[in-house]
Structures are given as structure tokens and as C-alpha cells.
Amino acid sequence: MNGNGHNAARIGVYVCDCGTNIAGVIDVKALAAFAGTLPGVVVSREYKYMCSDPGQELLVQDVRDHQLNRIVVASCSPLLHEHTFRTATAKAGLNPYYFHMVNIREHDSWVHEDHPAATEKAKDLVRAAVRRVVFHKPLERKKVPIHPDVLVVGGGIAGIHTALTLANAGKHVYLVEREPTIGGHMAKFDKTFPTLDCAACILTPKMTAVKQHPNITLWTLSDVEKVEGYVGNFKVTVKRHPRYVLEDVCVGCLECIEACVYKQAKYPDEFNLGLGKRKPIYIPFPQAVPLIPVIDPDTCIEFKSGKCKKTCVEACGDRHGIDFKQKESTETIDVGTIVMSTGFQVFDARRLPYYGYGKFPNVYTSLEVERLINASGPTGGEVILRDGQKPKTVGILHCIGSRDENTNRWCSRVCCMYSLKLAHLIKEHTGAEIFNFYIDMRTPGKGFEEFYQRLLNEGVHFIRGKGAEISAWPLDPSEEGKLTIRVEDTLIGKIRRIPVDMVVLSVGLEPHADAGDVRRLFNISCSQEGWFLERHPKLAPVNTFTDGIFLAGCCQGPKDIPDSVAQAGAAAAESLALIDAKFVELEPNTAYIVEDACSGCKTCIPLCPYSAISFLEEKKRAEINEALCKGCGTCVAACPSGSIRQNLFEDEEIFEEIKGVLAHA
Amino acid sequence: MAYTYFPGCSMHGFARHCQDSVYAVFSALGLELRELEGWNCCGATTYISIDENQALTLAARNLALAERAGLELVAPCNACFMVLKKTQDYLARYGELRDKILPALSKVGLHYEGKVAIRHPLEILMRDVGVKALKEKVKRPLTGWKIAPYYGCLLTRPYPLEGGFTLDGFDAFIPALGATLVDFELKDRCCGGSLTGTIEEVGERLVYIILEQAKRAHADALVTVCPLCQLNLEAHQSKIIRRYGEDVRVPVPYFTQLIGLALGIPEKLLGMKRLLVPIPRELSEGVRVTQAA
Numbered sequence: 001m002n003g004n005g006h007n008a009a010r011i012g013v014y015v016c017d018c019g020t021n022i023a024g025v026i027d028v029k030a031l032a033a034f035a036g037t038l039p040g041v042v043v044s045r046e047y048k049y050m051c052s053d054p055g056q057e058l059l060v061q062d063v064r065d066h067q068l069n070r071i072v073v074a075s076c077s078p079l080l081h082e083h084t085f086r087t088a089t090a091k092a093g094l095n096p097y098y099f100h101m102v103n104i105r106e107h108d109s110w111v112h113e114d115h116p117a118a119t120e121k122a123k124d125l126v127r128a129a130v131r132r133v134v135f136h137k138p139l140e141r142k143k144v145p146i147h148p149d150v151l152v153v154g155g156g157i158a159g160i161h162t163a164l165t166l167a168n169a170g171k172h173v174y175l176v177e178r179e180p181t182i183g184g185h186m187a188k189f190d191k192t193f194p195t196l197d198c199a200a201c202i203l204t205p206k207m208t209a210v211k212q213h214p215n216i217t218l219w220t221l222s223d224v225e226k227v228e229g230y231v232g233n234f235k236v237t238v239k240r241h242p243r244y245v246l247e248d249v250c251v252g253c254l255e256c257i258e259a260c261v262y263k264q265a266k267y268p269d270e271f272n273l274g275l276g277k278r279k280p281i282y283i284p285f286p287q288a289v290p291l292i293p294v295i296d297p298d299t300c301i302e303f304k305s306g307k308c309k310k311t312c313v314e315a316c317g318d319r320h321g322i323d324f325k326q327k328e329s330t331e332t333i334d335v336g337t338i339v340m341s342t343g344f345q346v347f348d349a350r351r352l353p354y355y356g357y358g359k360f361p362n363v364y365t366s367l368e369v370e371r372l373i374n375a376s377g378p379t380g381g382e383v384i385l386r387d388g389q390k391p392k393t394v395g396i397l398h399c400i401g402s403r404d405e406n407t408n409r410w411c412s413r414v415c416c417m418y419s420l421k422l423a424h425l426i427k428e429h430t431g432a433e434i435f436n437f438y439i440d441m442r443t444p445g446k447g448f449e450e451f452y453q454r455l456l457n458e459g460v461h462f463i464r465g466k467g468a469e470i471s472a473w474p475l476d477p478s479e480e481g482k483l484t485i486r487v488e489d490t491l492i493g494k495i496r497r498i499p500v501d502m503v504v505l506s507v508g509l510e511p512h513a514d515a516g517d518v519r520r521l522f523n524i525s526c527s528q529e530g531w532f533l534e535r536h537p538k539l540a541p542v543n544t545f546t547d548g549i550f551l552a553g554c555c556q557g558p559k560d561i562p563d564s565v566a567q568a569g570a571a572a573a574e575s576l577a578l579i580d581a582k583f584v585e586l587e588p589n590t591a592y593i594v595e596d597a598c599s600g601c602k603t604c605i606p607l608c609p610y611s612a613i614s615f616l617e618e619k620k621r622a623e624i625n626e627a628l629c630k631g632c633g634t635c636v637a638a639c640p641s642g643s644i645r646q647n648l649f650e651d652e653e654i655f656e657e658i659k660g661v662l663a664h665a
Numbered sequence: 666m667a668y669t670y671f672p673g674c675s676m677h678g679f680a681r682h683c684q685d686s687v688y689a690v691f692s693a694l695g696l697e698l699r700e701l702e703g704w705n706c707c708g709a710t711t712y713i714s715i716d717e718n719q720a721l722t723l724a725a726r727n728l729a730l731a732e733r734a735g736l737e738l739v740a741p742c743n744a745c746f747m748v749l750k751k752t753q754d755y756l757a758r759y760g761e762l763r764d765k766i767l768p769a770l771s772k773v774g775l776h777y778e779g780k781v782a783i784r785h786p787l788e789i790l791m792r793d794v795g796v797k798a799l800k801e802k803v804k805r806p807l808t809g810w811k812i813a814p815y816y817g818c819l820l821t822r823p824y825p826l827e828g829g830f831t832l833d834g835f836d837a838f839i840p841a842l843g844a845t846l847v848d849f850e851l852k853d854r855c856c857g858g859s860l861t862g863t864i865e866e867v868g869e870r871l872v873y874i875i876l877e878q879a880k881r882a883h884a885d886a887l888v889t890v891c892p893l894c895q896l897n898l899e900a901h902q903s904k905i906i907r908r909y910g911e912d913v914r915v916p917v918p919y920f921t922q923l924i925g926l927a928l929g930i931p932e933k934l935l936g937m938k939r940l941l942v943p944i945p946r947e948l949s950e951g952v953r954v955t956q957a958a
Binding site: 471472473475 | 881
């Protein structure tokens with residue numbers, strides 16, 4: 001089974017045409033003929049598609065007919081088909097690690113225009129592989145069991161849907177949320193586009209289900225502090241911040257809030273983006289989950305001076321649900337997989353001073369307007385300006401902090417549609433005349449274009465041009481006391497000034513300010529913009545480059561609710577696929593220590609990015625945990641005595657490969 | 666503290682009153698200005714729209730001379746200030762341009778490393794002197810003056826102010842002089858630039874908007890920080906009043922003229938007489954009365 005030693009290597013080399021992808025540039029016949037002349041090569045062939053079933057069968061048959069014990073396939077990137085050919089090698093009865101792959105497509109035919117030179121390069125690469133594969137050793141993939149519990153980070157709609165799907169499948173889920181309630185951004189919306197169903201009506205049943213589900217442990221006001229381990233066996237430390245109201249005692253009667261010494265709500269209310277007021281003890285919104293008050297120590301008199309009458313404690317009575325001395329606590333959990341659903345933040349419109357946000361009171365962000373329209377919002381669902389008047393004219397400016405070289409270059413995907421929705425709702429609530437200022441209308445989605453048509457029929461104005469500035473100075477009497485939007489109407493080729501009572505800035509979506517820290521904490525990658533990076537944009541859209549960690553919702557990029565939920569379901573399914581396999585196979589390309597040679601200098605230990613190396617005191621030497629090792633090779637290079645080696649990257653293998661490349665005459 | 670002074674065409678020509686007041690105020694604050702020897706056109710004006718390479722080469726020559734002089738470079742005209750900054754930025758960013766400009770400079774025995782700090786006198790006042798120190802030096806506060814600040818478009822475009830400053834922050838120099846600050850939303854709008862000379866009705870409309878708003882805000886004066894803005898806002902007032910049939914007359918002093926008055930510098934050293942729209946007597950007399958008291 002394990003083949004013969006390298007003295008008797010019998011190598012088969014297979015050159016793939018990949019249709020014309022490779023054969024269109026490289027002379028594949030010459031390459032195969034060249035391979036046949038190399039020492040140890042018994043069979044060399046070229047074939048149209050090596051990855052096809054007949055291609056693989058060719059390889060299997062040759063092993064049997066010619067007693068091959070090493071296989072080299074020159075084709076595409078190992079990322080795509082290494083697994084295919086290793087499996088074929090194993091099917092032929094060889095250890096799969098007697099196979100080596102040469103990338104003559106991405107590394108050669110796709111990037112070179114000089115055909116003869118590309119063929120020469122392919123020969124060098126094949127020669128290197130043939131010399132290397134001789135030294136390959138049989139290796140075994142290690143199996144480690146998978147812990148069935150799952151951590152879901154972030155309790156917006158994506159996190160909620162992931163948690164419920166997994167919990168319904170019988171898995172235990174820890175749902176960690178840093179705000180006092182789950183619900184995320186969706187809980188702040190009034191209606192959802194394009195169907196105009198009420199956001200709360202469709203979201204809150206799911207929030208309640210999370211709370212009631214026996215398989216879900218919900219931790220709000222909590223942050224993940226540390227992530228150790230690897231796929232199947234993560235150890236996660238979660239910091240739980242004090243709520244100062246005990247979750248296991250409180251029944252949610254809310255009498256403490258009523259009883260607070262502040263008779264009136266006084267402090268800006270975070271959930272309503274500061275448009276409303278709350279008391280120092282409060283619930284974010286009526287359907288909050290968990291429905292347990294939270295005390296804000298920055299505004300509570302007891303925290304500030306210790307001299308409060310504590311009427312809240314009195315109201316709670318014998319239940320003793322309020323604990324001013326509650327401390328933060330730490331929980332450590334074992335999970336097999338992790339789903340990131342940390343969401344997004346909206347663009348800060350203050351960054352673009354020419355739109356006057358923060359300067360003119362009647363310039364609002366779209367999220368603020370969601371709260372104004374919402375029946376449980378600060379105005380009870382009335383769209384009124386800060387002076388209590390209903391606006392008669394409203395301007396909605398699209399692409400604020402999106403598609404802009406100076407801020408964020410990407411399209412935030414949801415703004416066109418939510419702007420249409422807000423236009424409809426504001427018109428419904430106030431009868432105001434509404435102007436939309438857009439660069440392009442982007443309505444690709446089920447029922448989206450139809451919704452746009454509906455708005456056109458409702459008489460909402462659409463002006464093609466990005467709003468340039470908002471000013472309060474009047475140029476003529478029609479602008480007196482109004483906010484004037486200056487815009488280039490690109491359909492008529494004129495600069496226009498449009499006076500309105502209310503401006504809505506349709507702010508874009510961007511990664512959380514601390515997305516970089518979170519990324520490092522979980523050891524996953526970010527795109528240049530700061531969105532968490534999927535393993536493959538098309539074929540692995542919810543996987544990350546770290547096995548066992550998946551993505552759902554806007555933390556991966558802007559998306560609407562249907563897409564977030566779809567992705568959440570996919571992340572849950574990927575998670576289940578791992579868990580239900582019960583074991584995970586680890587790549588054997590790990591480092592190992594040659595015991596006799598290790599001097600116990602400990603140089604390698606702090607260098608390991610995965611904390612895979614420990615020191616055995618009794619033996620006075622280092623030890624590498626194969627399950628933790630990712631095969632990065634740092635310790636191999638650093639070991640002063642050369643006593644750390646790495647499977648698939650042994651010195652002989654690497655040197656022979658280099659010699660093979662450099663043997664070019 | 667000494668700086669290299671780049672006057673540009675305006676300060677030696679129509680804007681001599683601005684230059685006089687810059688010299689007077691800097692000297693009163695203990696700052697020395699040494700005029701750049703052998704300076705030439707900054708490259709702004711129409712030059713840059715016709716041949717950008719040559720325009721930037723002109724600017725680069727000034728920068729090379731200034732680098733040799735070794736001090737920070739002060740440009741009291743926003744157009745000069747911006748073009749010098751742009752040249753500095755382009756030379757750092759675009760190798761292709763550098764390969765054209767540096768050989769041109771070397772033909773006349775010059776070289777530019779890119780190390781000159783380019784400053785505007787207002788920015789020096791706010792950052793190097795500071796509002797507090799300025800306030801302490803005020804001898805004749807401009808009590809009762811309502812002043813609207815007008816900075817023009819180029820001071821912050823395309824390059825934002827350095828050191829985290831904003832134009833709203835710059836407003837602080839007005840109350841420091843004892844005057845009342847008029848919150849002026851149009852402080853960074855276009856003054857019309859060269860349009861007042863090319864497409865008059867467009868240029869004058871831009872000026873009219875600014876003057877009309879200053880008038881509406883009851884500003885006694887609209888203070889400028891650029892000789893070109895100063896000229897545009899001041900010299901066309903009579904024509905604009907005729908065109909729009911509206912009295913939008915308002916004095917448009919250069920900022921160092923006002924500062925000079927508050928510091929107690931004699932009017933004739935500040936070129937006050939060269940203003941086409943004079944400061945009303947009651948205001949300037951107010952200053953004298955305070956002085957007597």
C-alpha cells in the first residue's frame with residue numbers, strides 16, 4: 001500500500017489540456033513527451049480534462065497496469081483539484097500523498113503570452129515536481145471529533161435565524177450579543193421593502209422563539225474575549241457585562257422603570273438614535289428580548305453619587321432583582337463551529353459636512369426616519385420635524401457614503417430600495433411632496449422594480465443627480481426658511497435648487513469600526529474595505545479561510561433581509577454538515593519534532609501563531625500538537641538545531657523541487 | 666520666527682494694501698517675512714488650464730528656490746497657496762511628472778526635494794501664534810463690529826487644512842479681535858474666480874449671492890483671506906447693484922487689515938485707504954474712541 005522507497009520510484013505524469021485554457025498556450029504534447037524523458041517517469045500522457053471521470057480513470061488504470069507508485073498531475077491550482085486527484089490516487093491503491101500537483105494554468109498559461117516560453121516554464125515546473133515527488137512519504141489524515149455546540153456571534157436577523165435553525169436541528173447554540181437586546185438593525189425598521197410588511201411583526205416572533213428555545217443560551221450585553229482551538233474544538237471566552245438587573249430573578253414587570261426617581265425620561269435613547277428619551281433604567285424597546293430592564297451607570301444617580309432613594313429597588317420588592325453591585329463575569333464554552341453575524345454600522349453623515357447633518361436640525365439620516373415612522377418610535381409614528389410641524393416637502397438623497405471615491409466606494413445595495421420605501425411611507429404619513437435624488441436606481445430583486453414603478457405612479461419625484469449640498473441660505477423667496485438641495489439634474493443638464501422642509505440622507509452600510517479587532521480575535525480575513533472575507537465569492541460564500549468559522553449577514557458585505565436570512569440558513573447548514581460528520585479530518589502537512597535532536601531551547605514556542613507548541617518539562621523538549629498546527633512552517637525555519645520538520649515540506653522535498661526548477665538548461 | 670514670503674502677482678500689484686497689512690501684522694506679532702528672491706508666477710491663472718506641465722514647472726521653480734532658502738513658505742493668496750500645494754503633492758505622487766519637471770529645473774541649476782512646508786498667513790496665525798496670544802495683543806478691540814468670515818473655496822479644496830483644523834475653527838480669530846462673529850454659511854463658496862473677467866454675468870451672480878447673504882446677515886464687513894476673493898467681492902459691487910437693483914454694498918477688508926486695526930497699527934500702514942468700499946466712519950471712529958479711553 002505504501003509503495004516502494006524512492007530508489008524504485010515509478011512515476012506517472014499527466015498533463016491536462018483544460019480545453020484550450022492550457023493547451024491554447026502551452027504545447028501539451030511536447031510537455032508530456034518531455035516528462036517521459038525524466039528519470040523515474042514510467043508513463044506520461046496529456047489529456048483534454050484530467051479532472052473528468054475518464055481522466056481520473058486513466059490515472060487509476062495506469063497505476064494498476066504499470067505499477068506506478070508516484071503521480072504528478074500538471075493542471076490547475078491545487079485549491080481546485082488537489083483533492084480530486086488525491087482521491088483518485090487513493091482509489092488506485094496508493095497513499096494519496098504520493099501525489100503532487102503542478103499548476104500550469106494560473107501560474108503559467110493564463111499569465112503568459114509568449115507560448116514557447118510558457119512551454120519551457122511548464123517543463124521546469126514538471127521537472128521540479130517529478131524530482132520532488134520521489135521523496136514523498138505516506139501520510140495519514142488525522143481525525144478529531146467535533147464538539148456539537150455552536151457559537152453565534154451577533155443577534156441581528158442573521159444571527160437569530162442561524163441560531164434558530166441550528167437549535168431546531170437539535171444543536172445547542174450560544175448566541176452572544178453586545179447590545180442589551182437582540183434584534184439588530186431590523187428591530188429599528190418600520191416596514192420592510194418591497195412587500196411593506198411590518199418589520200416587528202415578522203421579527204419579534206423569531207426573537208421570542210430565541211428566548212424560549214431550550215437549545216439556545218442567549219447572552220446579551222456580552223463580548224467574545226478570546227477564541228482558542230481549531231475547527232471542531234474551539235474554546236471561547238465570553239465576557240458578560242453587568243445589566244444591574246438580575247436576569248434569572250426579573251419577570252419583566254417593568255415597575256422599576258415606572259418607579260425610577262426620574263419621573264420623566266431625560267437621557268438620549270440609544271435605540272431611537274437619540275431622537276427620544278429614556279430613564280437611567282430602561283428597556284430599549286417594548287418587544288426587547290430579553291425583556292429585562294438595564295441600568296445605565298453613567299446616568300443613574302445611585303452610580304453617580306450613591307445617594308439615590310432607590311425607588312426602583314423598592315418597586316421590585318421581595319424579588320430583589322436589582323443589584324447595583326453586579327460585576328462583569330466570564331464564561332468559557334466549548335464549541336465545534338462558530339457563525340459570525342456581527343452586522344454593519346451605518347455611514348456617519350457628519351463625515352460629509354456639505355450635507356449639513358448635525359448642523360441643520362431638519363437633516364435626518366434614513367435610520368432616524370425609520371424611527372420617526374415607527375409606531376413605537378419617539379413620535380409615536382408621526383413624521384414630524386423637530387419643531388413639531390409636518391413637512392410639506394421632503395428630499396431623499398441617495399448614496400450618502402456609498403459609491404463615493406472620498407468615502408466608501410461600494411454600492412450599499414439596500415439604499416435605493418429603502419429610500420423608495422421611506423418615500424412611500426412618508427407620503428402615506430404626511431402627504432408631502434417627495435423628491436428622490438439618485439445616481440442610478442438599483443432595483444434588482446424580486447418585486448423590486450415593480451415597487452419602483454409603483455412609487456413612480458404614486459407621484460414621487462425622481463431627479464437623476466447626486467445631491468451636491470444642503471444649504472439654509474435663501475436665494476429667492478421660495479427658499480426662505482427652507483433647506484435647499486443643490487443638484488445637477490443630469491437628465492436635463494441643469495443645476496437645480498430644490499427647497500424642502502426635511503432632508504433624508506440615505507446613508508450607506510459599512511463595516512463596524514472594530515471589525516478589524518474582531519477579525520483578529522477570530523483569526524479570519526477581511527476584504528480591503530473591512531468586510532469579513534468569504535473563502536470563495538461564488539463557491540464558498542459563507543465559509544471563511546478558517547475552518548469551522550462561517551459568515552452570515554452584513555458582516556460579509558451589504559445585503560438586504562432576504563439575503564441575510566438565506567445566508568444565515570446556509571451558514572447553519574454548513575455548520576450542521578461539519579457537526580453531523582462527527583469528525584473532522586486534518587491535513588497532515590503539520591510540523592513535527594525530531595525528538596533526539598531537540599535541545600529544548602524553546603525558541604519555537606512563542607513564534608507559533610496557533611499556540612500549538614508546548615514544552616515537556618520531564619523530557620526537556622518541545623512538543624507540537626498536530627491538531628492545532630496549521631503547517632505554516634514558522635517553527636521549522638526558526639529551529640536552531642534543525643530538529644523541526646514538516647510533512648510535505650521536508651528539506652529533501654523542497655531542495656529537489658528547487659534543483660528541478662533550476663536545472664533549466 | 667522667520668518665513669519665506671511668496672507674494673505672487675497680486676500682492677505686488679492690485680493688492681498692495683493686503684501686502685502692507687500682512688507685513689505690518691506679522692512684524693507686530695514678532696514674525697519676520699523675507700521675500701523669496703527671484704520668484705515667478707505661481708502657475709495659477711489660466712496657465713494651468715492650457716499647459717499643466719509648464720504651470721506646475723513654474724510652481725516647482727518657486728518651491729525649489731524656497732527649499733534653498735530653507736524656511737517655511739508663506740503664500741497669502743489662496744490660488745498661489747493651492748497651486749504650490751498641488752505641485753508638491755503631484756511631484757510626490759506622479760513619477761512621470763517628476764521626470765519632466767526635475768530635469769527642467771536642473772537646466773537652470775535648481776533641484777527640489779519636496780521638503781518645503783507651504784503655509785497660508787491665516788493658518789500661521791491660528792496654528793503658530795494661536796488665538797489666545799492674538800487676543801492678548803489686541804489694543805483696540807473691534808467692539809460692536811459684526812464680521813462675516815469668508816475664506817473662499819481653495820483654502821480647503823482639494824487639500825484639507827492641516828493639524829485637524831476646520832474653517833469653522835478658524836472663525837475664532839474674529840471674536841478674538843473683540844468683534845461679533847456672524848455665522849456665515851457661505852464662507853467657502855466660490856467668489857467667481859476669473860469668471861468675473863470672462864463670463865461676467867456668471868461671475869457676478871456668484872459674487873452677488875455672497876454679498877446678498879452677508880447683507881441679509883447684517884454683516885458690517887465681509888473679511889477675506891485671499892487677494893483675488895477680495896478683489897472680486899469688492900470691485901464689482903457697483904455693477905452688481907445696478908444689475909440686481911439691490912443694495913448689497915458691504916466693505917470687504919483683507920483679514921490682516923482688520924487684525925492690524927485691532928492691534929493698534931496705524932491705518933496708513935494697513936492700506937485702509939486703498940479699499941474701494943471703505944469701512945464706515947462710525948465703525949473706524951469706534952476703534953479710535955476705544956483707543957482714547
